[in-house]
Amino acid sequence: MKRSEMEANLFCIHCNDETPHMIIYINNEITKIECEDCRHIVELKVDIMKEFYKEIYERVSTKPSRITQEYKKDLNMFLSRLPIRVVSKPYRLIRELKESRKVIRQYRKR
Numbered sequence: 001m002k003r004s005e006m007e008a009n010l011f012c013i014h015c016n017d018e019t020p021h022m023i024i025y026i027n028n029e030i031t032k033i034e035c036e037d038c039r040h041i042v043e044l045k046v047d048i049m050k051e052f053y054k055e056i057y058e059r060v061s062t063k064p065s066r067i068t069q070e071y072k073k074d075l076n077m078f079l080s081r082l083p084i085r086v087v088s089k090p091y092r093l094i095r096e097l098k099e100s101r102k103v104i105r106q107y108r109k110r
């Protein structure tokens, strides 16, 4: 949960003028706007639980990238396993070729 403040000139209905306002944010939602001249506060309803869950969700959804980073660290491991998988296919192909040659040979014998 992040609270941030921003100053901006806004029109105040009490001062009837453009005055400096303090804008308070929670995460990226505006929660409070305060006129720095008359101290009139405009509070905006922020669903704090929604913000909280959104944050948890964002944290959870960034997890795959963290897993990927861990995976990158294990890249050597991954690469050492990969050739086996790549090689298994040509091997099967060779076997099939051998079998077909056998079939061809047997056919020729007749």
Ligand SMILES: [Zn+2]
Pocket: 012, 013, 014, 015, 016, 019, 035, 036, 037, 038, 039, 040
């Ligand atoms: Zn004001």
